[in-house]
Each structure stands twice: as C-alpha cells, then as structure tokens.
Amino acid sequence: MTIATAPAKIILFGEHAVVYGRAAIAVPITHVQATATVQDEPPGSGCTIVAADLNSTARLADAASDDPLATAVRKTLARLAWDGPEPDVTITLRSTIPIASGMGSGAAVSTALVRALSAHLGTLLNDDIVSATVFEVEKLYHGTPSGIDNMVIAHARPLFFVRNKFIETFLLKVPLNMVIADTGIRSSTKAVVGDVRAAWEANPERYDNLFKAMGQISVMGRPALENGEHAALGALMDGNQWLLSQLGVSSSQVDRLVLAAQRAGAMGAKLSGAGRGGSVIALVNKETQNAVTEAMLQAGAKSVTLTVIS
Numbered sequence: 001m002t003i004a005t006a007p008a009k010i011i012l013f014g015e016h017a018v019v020y021g022r023a024a025i026a027v028p029i030t031h032v033q034a035t036a037t038v039q040d041e042p043p044g045s046g047c048t049i050v051a052a053d054l055n056s057t058a059r060l061a062d063a064a065s066d067d068p069l070a071t072a073v074r075k076t077l078a079r080l081a082w083d084g085p086e087p088d089v090t091i092t093l094r095s096t097i098p099i100a101s102g103m104g105s106g107a108a109v110s111t112a113l114v115r116a117l118s119a120h121l122g123t124l125l126n127d128d129i130v131s132a133t134v135f136e137v138e139k140l141y142h143g144t145p146s147g148i149d150n151m152v153i154a155h156a157r158p159l160f161f162v163r164n165k166f167i168e169t170f171l172l173k174v175p176l177n178m179v180i181a182d183t184g185i186r187s188s189t190k191a192v193v194g195d196v197r198a199a200w201e202a203n204p205e206r207y208d209n210l211f212k213a214m215g216q217i218s219v220m221g222r223p224a225l226e227n228g229e230h231a232a233l234g235a236l237m238d239g240n241q242w243l244l245s246q247l248g249v250s251s252s253q254v255d256r257l258v259l260a261a262q263r264a265g266a267m268g269a270k271l272s273g274a275g276r277g278g279s280v281i282a283l284v285n286k287e288t289q290n291a292v293t294e295a296m297l298q299a300g301a302k303s304v305t306l307t308v309i310s
C-alpha cells in the first residue's frame, strides 16, 4: 500500500493579477490536507477510484473523459509512459480541506493522487513534474489557471510566482500566525476569473493598473515575509484587499469579516483565492488571535481556524 498527502494553500498576495502576468505569493497550509492511498488488487481487477468523502466509487474504464480524478490517473499514467493494461489498484482519496473556498482542495487531491500512484507504480516524480501533471487536471475545471495552486502545493513551501516566468520558493524568518475564516459561501473560481476577464476586456487600462499595483504589493511582500516584518505585511494585506474590492471580487460577507478582523486588532486582512466568498485571512499575533477569531465568528464566519505558517 502507498500513501501520499498534500497540503492546502492560501494566496497571501496577487490573486487574479497573477493570471495577467503579475507577481503573486502563496503559502502551504498544513493543518488540513488531502490523502491518497493506493492498494493492489488481484490481476484483471483494473483501476478503481474511491472518493471516500463523497461516498463515490468509479472504475477508471467507465469514468467520463472530463472526470477530474480519472483525468489525474490518466495524466499520471501518461507521464509514466505506462503502456500496459491499466494497473490493478484501488485509489482512495480523502481530504479535510474545505471545497471551493480558495484553499486549493482540488489541486491538493490531485497532487496526493499523482504522488501516491506514481510511487506505487515504482517512479518518484519530482515536485515540478507532479505540479505540471496536476496543472493539466486544473485546466479542466478552472479554464485558464495561472498554475500557482499546483506549484505551491507540490513544493509545499512559500512561493513567489510569476506565471511562465519566475518561480522561487523561500523561507520565512518568523512564522506567521494566520486566522482563516470560511465565509461559508462557495464560489466558482472559473466564474469569478471569467467575470474579471470580461471587466478587463471592457476597460483594460483601469484593470491593468489594478493588476500592476497588486503585483507591486507581492514584490514588497516578499522581503517583509522573509524578514518577519509583520506590521508591513499587514498593511500590504489591507492594501491588496482594497485593490481586490476595486476589482469587484470582494462581497458584503467578505467585507464584513475583513472589517471585523481589523477592528479586533488583526495586523491585516484580505480575501484569499478567487473571492466573492471562500476564505478570508487575517494576520494576528498571540495577543490578538483570540479576539480576532471571536470577532470573525460574531461577524458570521462559518468556521474560523488559527494556523501557523512557517
């Protein structure tokens, strides 16, 4: 039996702008994760995929061509240049990452699957190859993903990312205490990214300026993260949130949670991911973490979790 896990992620700076070639920063979140288990079955059984959280079981041979899990299996086999009959295995997937909330649940499940299946079949793929394989799956349900989700999840390290140009992992000097609040509102990345594209096409100059400013925030955010300058980091998060609201991807519930966190003493707060729901993140310290958690719950968050990013 082979087991692999993959973390969740949050985007600290630059979501949406990253689609337009601007810099973004994402970090892995390890208190929730996706797990894939691969078990041998008797010869001739074929490949079965079990999505344990969804109570669903499907045979690879019967799965639709756009089924994300089956696609992850097929892309992995292609990557391994597997030319025999499909492997006789059961692949079981589990995840504690909230779905459609900007935490990369889909990319994490695919990453765990690609890693576990390739290792079970005798090949350890490196992080870049795992990421590239997952990216092919991501394209199925995101349309035009920037690739930041699969990259940060495969590398499981803080990541400075410029699409098709520059990718670098880096270390944090001081761990970040971050509160992650779930608005409880599921949001489709594909739909929000599509709306932003339509707005950009209608008014390219305005939106290019917003993307440029977001990219500059990511560039300034990296040294602040590396040097543990948390006050500066918080201010950059607030600035990024203002730009995201100008972009039209915030929402009244996101705004309520951001304001509640700021009033309760967070150093900064913003949405994370596609927006219009999903997750709101707030930078806190030991003194403010309980008050911020309480304030975000009071303001209507469905759940609030404290996590340490290192």
Ligand code: PMV
Binding pocket: 011, 014, 015, 016, 017, 018, 019, 101, 102, 103, 104, 142, 144, 145, 146, 147, 148, 149, 189, 193, 272, 273, 274, 275, 278
């Ligand atoms: O999938 P989410 O909600 O984490 O959002 C992805 C971030 C975007 O920048 C909005 C899209 C992308 O492909 O980078």
